Amino acid sequence: MTPQQRKYLIELTNASSIETIWATHADKMAAYGFDRLLYGFTRYRTQTSLGDPNDFVLLTNHKTSYTDVFIGDGLYHHAPMVRWALEHEGACSWRVLGEMLQQNNLTDAERRVVEFNLGQKVTAGYSISFKSVSSRAKGAIALTARPGMLQDEVDALWDEHGDDIVLMNNILHLKILTLPYTPPNQSLTKRQREALEWVGDGKTMQDIATIMGLTQATIEKHLRLAREALNVDTTAQAVAKAAFQNQMFVIDI
Structure with a gap:
């Protein structure tokens, strides 16, 4: 490992926000030729679904013209490399896409995804x-090479640096899991978060009201608004979801 790589990993592990870690990582991957990244993580996967997209951890530096269709219009449901990621672990060259095409191993919907990607220079x-x-739970990242770069060039680069790139992305993923991430419209106020924290500690409504110096009715209001913000039905679900998102017991910096 080079001194530059060690410095990068130290910066990565010391980062205090997802915004910081993502910007640092995007710059590092761009230095290897991967100028567009798409990271996704869900804790709500089932046999038939990845869960509600509003609950995903999604990080990308793709243009909105790409993400509005690929994510917003649900094209990812039929993406061949998403299918691969759900069925495997580790790293995979996009060379397999050409092999799938040659073997006629893609559905019509998957072919449309490939065509869309080609049009967006995601090749x-x-x-x-x-x-x-x-x-x-499932997490994956797609590393898109800069426009004009051929897969043969990417594979040659990977032969030389692939282990380092996998290590850096593994550490990125593990670090992201420790940091607060708030999906759109799911952020909690300080009072809502505090009330959920006390529920998580096993306190009763009366206990929480006494601790926070508020009435029980006000505590119940904070918890109701927390449930609405997190889009769940019960306070127990709210506690679990806020914990998953690292929104509870956060140190304000």
């Missing part, structure tokens, strides 16, 4: 599917 790269410790 060469690698995908990394991270190891999961839960059947409901």
